[in-house]
Amino acid sequence: MxxxxxxxxxxxxxxxxxxxxxxxxxxxxxxxxxxxxxxxxxxxxxxxxxxxxxxxxxxEPESGKSRLHIDVNATDRDQDAELERLLALGARPADIGQTGEEQWHVLADPEGNEFCLLKARLNPL
The missing domain is CATH 3.30.720.120 (Signal recognition particle alu RNA binding heterodimer, srp9/1)
Known part of the structure; x- marks a missing residue:
């Protein structure tokens, strides 16, 4: 189990x-x-x-950097279109030291919680 x-x-x-x-x-x-x-x-x-x-x-915010973040994948559009949608909703780019060669985008929600937009499109459930 x-x-x-x-x-x-x-x-x-x-x-x-x-x-x-x-x-x-x-x-x-x-x-x-x-x-x-x-x-x-x-x-x-x-x-x-x-x-x-x-x-x-x-x-008060938790002290230190969160060790857990959420990854999301678009279900009905490509990564670029989903990135535009997320930014319009209030997400913002986050710099965690990425090189620019990654296939994902690191973003932060309106309170600064980091999450990643991955490249693959998933089927909706």
Whole structure:
């Protein structure tokens, strides 16, 4: 028997703003709200093939650099078109020392959490 990732928890200053951003990026919806927390995920809800994301309010940012980041792949357009869409939603380029030869783009969400846009296009679930 093995485990499966069901939820990712991301500490943030403004769960509402980050929920709007990630819902647009991933085509997710708000599944639940509790004081200081918003859970977003696929329209079919918790327990499906994709994990949900819990955005948990934190007054102070975590100290040090996060050791976990999210990778995303476009499902209905090429990487360049998806990069334009993500930048229009509020993502911004992030420099982590890449050479410029990578096949991915390193970005940051509106609160500075790094994530990567990979080149391969995936089939939507």
């Amino acid at each position: 093995a485990c499966r990732i069901s939820e990712l928890v991301l500490g943030c200053r403004d769960p509402e703003a980050l929920a709007r951003f990630w819902c647009e990026v991933l085509d997710f919806v708000v599944l639940d709200r509790e004081e200081g927390c918003i859970e977003i995920g696929p329209r079919e809800g918790f327990g499906g093939p994709q994990p949900t994301i819990i955005l948990s309010q934190r007054d």
